[in-house]
Amino acid sequence: MAERDVWILGAAMTPFRRYPDKDLIDLGAQAAMAAMADAGVTIYDMDVLGAGNLAEASSGVGQRLQKQIGQTGIPVYNVTNACATGATALRCVYMAIASGEAEMGLAAGFEKMGKMGLLGASARSDRNVYEPSGRYGAVMSVEGRLGTTLMPGVFAQAGMEYAGRNDGVGFEQFAKVAEKNHAHSTLNPLAQYQKRFSLHEVMNAEMMAYPNTLLMCCPTGDGGSAIVLVSEDKLKTLSSEQRARAVRISASVMTSDPWTEADQVQPDVNTLTRDAAAKAYEASGVDPQDLDLVELHDCFATAELLHYDNLGLCAPGEAGKFIDERGPWRDGRIPVNVSGGLISKGHPLGATGVANLYEVATHLRGEAGDRQIDGARVGLTHVIGLGSACVVHVLEKATV
Amino acid sequence: MGKQIPIVDYLVLDDGPPHLVANESVETGALYFDRRNADAKSGKPGFRRRRLADTGMVRTFTIVYRAAPGVPTPYVSAVIDVDGGGVVKANLVNVEPDPENVRAGLRVSLTTYVAGTDDEGTEAVAFAYEPIKEA
Numbered sequence: 416m417a418e419r420d421v422w423i424l425g426a427a428m429t430p431f432r433r434y435p436d437k438d439l440i441d442l443g444a445q446a447a448m449a450a451m452a453d454a455g456v457t458i459y460d461m462d463v464l465g466a467g468n469l470a471e472a473s474s475g476v477g478q479r480l481q482k483q484i485g486q487t488g489i490p491v492y493n494v495t496n497a498c499a500t501g502a503t504a505l506r507c508v509y510m511a512i513a514s515g516e517a518e519m520g521l522a523a524g525f526e527k528m529g530k531m532g533l534l535g536a537s538a539r540s541d542r543n544v545y546e547p548s549g550r551y552g553a554v555m556s557v558e559g560r561l562g563t564t565l566m567p568g569v570f571a572q573a574g575m576e577y578a579g580r581n582d583g584v585g586f587e588q589f590a591k592v593a594e595k596n597h598a599h600s601t602l603n604p605l606a607q608y609q610k611r612f613s614l615h616e617v618m619n620a621e622m623m624a625y626p627n628t629l630l631m632c633c634p635t636g637d638g639g640s641a642i643v644l645v646s647e648d649k650l651k652t653l654s655s656e657q658r659a660r661a662v663r664i665s666a667s668v669m670t671s672d673p674w675t676e677a678d679q680v681q682p683d684v685n686t687l688t689r690d691a692a693a694k695a696y697e698a699s700g701v702d703p704q705d706l707d708l709v710e711l712h713d714c715f716a717t718a719e720l721l722h723y724d725n726l727g728l729c730a731p732g733e734a735g736k737f738i739d740e741r742g743p744w745r746d747g748r749i750p751v752n753v754s755g756g757l758i759s760k761g762h763p764l765g766a767t768g769v770a771n772l773y774e775v776a777t778h779l780r781g782e783a784g785d786r787q788i789d790g791a792r793v794g795l796t797h798v799i800g801l802g803s804a805c806v807v808h809v810l811e812k813a814t815v
Numbered sequence: 816m817g818k819q820i821p822i823v824d825y826l827v828l829d830d831g832p833p834h835l836v837a838n839e840s841v842e843t844g845a846l847y848f849d850r851r852n853a854d855a856k857s858g859k860p861g862f863r864r865r866r867l868a869d870t871g872m873v874r875t876f877t878i879v880y881r882a883a884p885g886v887p888t889p890y891v892s893a894v895i896d897v898d899g900g901g902v903v904k905a906n907l908v909n910v911e912p913d914p915e916n917v918r919a920g921l922r923v924s925l926t927t928y929v930a931g932t933d934d935e936g937t938e939a940v941a942f943a944y945e946p947i948k949e950a
Binding site: 533543544545547550551552553554555556557558559560561562563564565567568571572573575576578579580586621622623624625626627674676677679680681 | 824
């Protein structure tokens, strides 16, 4: 299949916060306008719009965004795909450009969650008279009665499965992930939280679902991120300033989970990540050890540790050793989540899968300020939407 | 004792001792607790009912401290590899909810408990697993 090369021309994100005075479209528009300004283009240059959002997904968020920033009649793809929503919206634009249907497009992910509390809880209330209903003939909510499907517990179980199968992985190694990401966030003014915590504080915070304490769980929050993508052909016609700051997408891969036995009752976040990573490394020709930084989906500290292994950042089974040796710290072998990650930067669901590309692209451009990874030339982004969807991108500093 | 009803339809209470049943793909033997049009493993239709074993091994677990409203905490949620095939999620009971007492590889067996009673006195019976005491 012939594909055209696609580049990032502009990128932006709002600070991730809680914004009681802004609505969803305000956040999307702020990010979109900033991304286009960063790219040196306007809405009239866009051939396609991908809009990612969960909470208001049925409301035509892309068209609502257009009314805020410019209605030009271009095709709009409204996308929802769990926590991979933003990355999926971006891939809609990527595919339109790669296929030759568009030259330039805008991808925006935005979300307004406020304080939603635990995600994944069943909305069903217990009935006064039991009647079997639904796919499993349940007579009452099974949450907490037949195990847990709440997010802290689901990802705790994923982590404990890895811990059970690999030496040197336990509560302390998982906690070290959160210690690192909170520390990293102190350098990122866009992060929802910018406070450092000691390992002792992380481990002694309120236990949510062992081994995830409160400080090992991402917060809910609000925010937007947007990216302008451009074909290489079009990029060559743009100014030297625009070309100099453009970042090449060397691989853009999306997977869903193939059948596994346990996946029927407990989401398998590993197999589809491994599949996506293998394809991304093959497509880009990049080896994991070439990576200068990685932004991966640390919705919970347990998740990040798994993905060291899934993405090939460490030797098989050695994720515990990798964090013990400070490999993923910003001064380590492969810096991971120097933004603070979802744990501290925040996780407005629809925005996350765009914001991680913003972060890596900003480092490759050498524009990350205090948190800059010096000399960064190659980076990887990874996001997972439970259910599941995985998107991996490899970005490279290059010239055109 | 009033009428009893299983919390989910794959728990069978009225055919001998309580046990779990699944829909088994005739093509691959893959097991599903809900209805499927085709086997997710092979894409091929055709299923038969299969009774699962009552014993198994803890594949992974968590101890839940902050739970949905009305759920007593802490409790142990576990994923169980059932002997002879099948994976199921359930609570682990009759064990201290402490990481010192629960581990992957722990041998367990099926048990049941009353999860609630409705306004007509009908009891909802849930399944769980408990450690098998070593002889």
